[in-house]
Amino acid sequence: MQVKRFFEKLIEGFLLISGSITSITILLIVIFLFKEASGLFTTPVVEEGYVLAFNKENPIKHLNAYQIKQIFDSEISNWNEVGGKDMPIEVVRLSDLTNYYTEEELGAEFEHIPAKASELTAKTPGIVLFLPKQYVAKKFDGILLDHETIRPGDFFGGKEWYPTSTPSAQFGLLPLILGTFWVSLGAILLALPFGLAVAVYLAEIASMRVRNVLKPLIELLAGIPSVVYGFFGLVVIVPFLQQTFGLPVGETALAGSIILAIMALPTIITVAEDSMRTVPRAMKEASLALGATHWQTIYKVIVPYAKSGIMSAAVLGIGRAIGETMAVLMVTGNAAVIPHTLLEPVRTIPATIAAELGEAPVGSGHYQALFALGAILFLITMIISISVELISKKKYAK
Amino acid sequence: MQSKRISQAIAFTLFKLMSYAVIVILVLILGFIISRGIGVINWEFLTAAPEEGMTKGGIFPAIVGTFYLIIGSSLFSFPIGIMSGIYMNEYATDNKLASFIRIMTNNLSGVPSVVFGLFGMALFVNTLGFGDSILAGSLTLGLLSLPLVIRTTEESLKAIDNSFREGSLALGATKLQTIQKVVLPMAFPNIITGLILSIGRVSGETAPILFTVAAYFLPKLPNSIFDQVMALPYHLYVISTSGTDIESSRAMAYGTAFVLISIILIINILASVLRNYFAKKVKMN
Structure with missing residues (x-):
């Protein structure tokens, strides 16, 4: 009996250890990213040697x-x-x-x-x-x-990203963060109307049968690897944009936005639909009983009630767009300049990391600058996770 | 009165059209890649190594590499993910620790895949000295899929009615026995479905393997877990963006995309077939 109790406790201990792996991982990610990133500010401004x-x-x-x-x-x-x-x-x-x-x-x-x-x-x-x-x-x-040494102002306020220029490499964050911002903004503006429309359709309008067909298809959309989206964008969307707008190159912020919008759709649809489904039946029926049409009920009762869920959907969609790497890397042209329109090539933070880490010698200023980009990306996604947490908590309190 | 109905009709039609537009996009993407890629597929393509600067030959080493990475990451993420799912749902349902772990798991699932790549490179490749290897890549991919495995396990366990647990405990079984003999077998179908879907996720990821395992061109197969491998998603990326001759390797790119999409489709179909099969079985019982 004693042995058995001990055995049970032992197993519980194992389970607890497994459970803590994700927390440990987050901790390690923070340590490694910020350790390497902080090295950037002890790197000489002038080329090594x-x-x-x-x-x-x-x-x-x-x-x-x-x-x-x-x-x-x-x-x-x-x-x-x-x-x-x-x-x-x-x-x-x-x-x-x-x-x-x-x-x-x-x-x-x-x-x-x-x-x-x-x-x-x-x-x-x-x-x-x-x-x-x-x-x-x-x-x-x-x-x-x-x-x-490189100062925080050089990094956070720097307008140029030329990591290999001599005599002084330029690690300016601004073009990358603006590139990320424009591409993600474009993506969310395209994806949000579609995502919400589909969510409303699935939650309220579609019959059970239609829903059972559409739902797996939308999940499939989420399952397609980002590199396949990137490839599709490269061979279809990029040439299309080049012809339509008569551009010198089709690899633009807009191409990235379109691809990202498609990729963010499943997240937005799923989260928004789930939140619309949590609207109590009584509220819906009360509205209908007062003579409101189904459509009036949707936009006067269901959407306002599901507001926090819809906010979460939008925020998560933005998070997906900001962090996406491969597809963006393949279709946005990767020019590290501050963009003025959506029809110019841009370079995002994740794409920069993916494109340059292979060439940056371990421990060099360039390597550390890429880790600093990773740290910023990590912070942005943390902020997004936490705000989603807060949004849903607020709803719970209500 | 009339206008109310008209605006409803307009809105509903619009929503319906937009929903179908999303499906059309999916069909377009899949249809395009399948129609362009299927002609490239033949026995040689699936069983030979790339030749002549990726313009001829096949993608066998990349298929094998992806297979190894799936196995390697599953060996890591499945046991740990399932165990931590069990812990969160069965042992620590209501305390602060559980909610902390849950928040951390959610946060981890929001971390972009390229950050996993950076982290994997810093920890596994450089600090632990695994080098660019199957081991480093598998661990990185395993960490990436961990939140997904945990969440599926937790949700599958949550779906099981408490009366089963109470019944078992009332018969004198210990908590562990209850989990082992009652809860897990019942949750098994859903857990399996989740695991299969996580394999789909792993097989398509590129950013985490860029700096931890993926090789540009490596015609021979790996001998140990410390070797580099080619992988399907990375192969598609390099031959469509930076091959020596992008135009003539296009066909290979379509073929690779087709294989990758097929794997994803098969995995998704398998998962939903399993889900339906088990659902029917439960109903019959």
Whole structure:
């Protein structure tokens, strides 16, 4: 008897452990994502193994990633634009040293580069020199910018995403978050009217027989893999949009929205329909007894009563759209620029992770930036889960 | 009076049309892929490895890879999912812990698949050192399908009337015996149906396997759980977007999409047949 009791307790313990796996997973996801993501803000703004050097007289102490990029792209040509003196910027890369010195002066094995680089920096007031660390002389005559790290502002407020540009990789979140926003917004605007119409039809209008046919078909729609949706979008919707709107490329935000709308439909339909079915029969019958038509009952009684469920449906649909990866990756064109219309290529957060993680060396700034994107995505979906929880709780309290 | 009826007629017709439009979309997608893909299918396509930069040959390694991933992830998610479903419904029905676990499970099911991919790469591939392998991919996919398995189990158990449990307990059976001999056998059909559907989910996922297991081109079959494999959804993705010759590998892409869709269709049909079969059996008893 004792043994049996012990055995029962043991099994219960096992079951409890299994039950806690999901919570542990969430915890681990948080730890791993945020650990890697926080590494981004200790990554140097200048490419690994390189430094930027200035003249001693130059008052500039800090440059952020975007400023460095603009300087090297010649979009900024005067130090006063980045808070320095009124003085033209002279950009010098390692390969440019031959413009200032002959090959003999640099040495056959380039052994004189450190000395010459130091000399050039000392005598050129407006210089910014991009130099590998190995060529920095021991007594370098100038200021080195080598401890500057990527700041949260560079990431959260950055307008450009060029993770492999040199000398300073650009990890700007804005184009990606706006891309995600536009694609998801388009998707939900397309999906919501259809989803609610189908939910009303299934919950109130359709006969049992029709419903028994439609319901499995809609579940099937949810079962189709996202990569198949993406493929369909690529070979059907993308060319169609290109022709219809006369676009240079058909891979646009709109293509993503259309595909995502189809993918979000089953979620919206199921959740909204379930909530409409919970409306008490008495309420419906009271409305009908007062002489309201079935349609009036639907939009005056059933829809308002099921409001929180419909809200949940919309929120879950948005969640589905925001997190969707493969289909979006295949049809939106993946241009990391801030979109102005739905007919431009965009790049979403999940698509960026999927497209670039394979190329990002483990532990690099790029790798960490992708984990930071993952962390943001995770936070967004957490917010969505929690708000759905709150919406349904509110209904329960009522 | 008349206008009331007219507006109802208009609204209902509109809703009906929109509902059928959704079905038309489904039929269009399935019909398009089936009609384009079925011509590609032949014995060679199903049993040979890809050749000549994915423009010829078949997809056998990808089919095998997907099969391994289904097995591997099921070995992980089925036992744990069922056990935690049992715990939540039978042992911890009303306490704080259960509601915490339930919220966490819901949250996990809302996590995007690409985040699972990131997590799987960080934990299984890099930290635990499994490398890109069947093991890492299966565990990642297993975690992804876990909430689905838990929820199905829990719902199947919930559907069983309490009088059965009470009857068993009254006869002197312990709680464990009741679960084992009464509750589980009754819930079994629904649980199985849920498990089959979760296999459908796993077989189509791409983002979680991108960085944990999937190989671009690997004609030989894996020898151990630490090998990489090709997988159907990933194969479809690469040959339709980044193959060496996208135009001439289109046919292969249609074929792959067709195979993938067929697996999903078979799984869905199987699940609903089982559901109906068991439902009839219950009615007869």
